[in-house]
Each structure stands twice: as structure tokens, then as C-alpha cells.
Amino acid sequence: MLKGKVFALPQLSRLATVLGGVPIPACQPGSPAERAGIRYGDILLSINGVPTPTWVDLLQARTLSTGPLAVRVFRSGVEFEVAMDLPSRARSPREVLDNCGPRQSPRVSNWSAEPVS
Numbered sequence: 001m002l003k004g005k006v007f008a009l010p011q012l013s014r015l016a017t018v019l020g021g022v023p024i025p026a027c028q029p030g031s032p033a034e035r036a037g038i039r040y041g042d043i044l045l046s047i048n049g050v051p052t053p054t055w056v057d058l059l060q061a062r063t064l065s066t067g068p069l070a071v072r073v074f075r076s077g078v079e080f081e082v083a084m085d086l087p088s089r090a091r092s093p094r095e096v097l098d099n100c101g102p103r104q105s106p107r108v109s110n111w112s113a114e115p116v117s
Contacts, residue, residue, distance in 0.1 A: 012041060019074055020053045021045040036071065036084040043074040 009025055016023040021043040027034040038044070044052050047061035048070050062069070069084040 012043070016043045017053075019043055019045065020051060021074060022052055022055055022058050032084050032086055036082045038071070038073065038082065038084075039075075041075065044071060045074055045079065046072040 009023070012023040012025075024033075024038055024040060024042040024044060026040055027038055044058060046052055047058065048065050050057070050061035050064070052058040052061055065086075067086075069086065071082050071084050073080055073082060
């Protein structure tokens, strides 16, 4: 039933919630996730056997793990496991953002700290 189906992000998020995992909206090119074969539409179910029903759980499981990760994935109706090697040095959030492409400053006009009546 789900074989080969591509979900929009809202539907993917609902499916991930039902399955007890987190949806993957994208992978940064060259990242450990991309090298492991993880891609848009995958749902990460666990890391090294630790369930990842939320992003907080995923980050905690990732932080507690050393060495290669065993990542349980749901894709197109099939569950499977991939090995993910982590870099010897984790990148800072700033480094990740800097590699995401050009950023534009938000434009603020008519901003006021006063409540609007």
C-alpha cells in the first residue's frame, strides 16, 4: 500500500507520529545521513535500539552514542537498518547553517513594542 508512495511533509509527519519516529524532510549533501542513504520521506524509528519518537529523543540517542550508529528506518512500507558513521568532530549549528546556502535577513517594517489597539 505504501510502496513507492511519496508523501508531502504534513502527511509524512502524521505517518511518522503513528509509527513512533521522526520524519526526514531533507538531508544535507555530504552529511553522514546522506552517505548512509537516508533521504527525504524516510522515517527514523531508532538509533542503536533507542526509539526516536521525537526530535528530542533522536538528538539524545545520537548524543549518547559513540562510534557508528545503527539507524532503523521506515521507507515505502519497509523497515530496514543502515549504518551511519559519524565525523570525528561534530559540526557546530553555525557550521551547519553556513552550509545551507545564502541567508537573507528578515525585513521588519513598522515594528513596535507597543500593543496594537
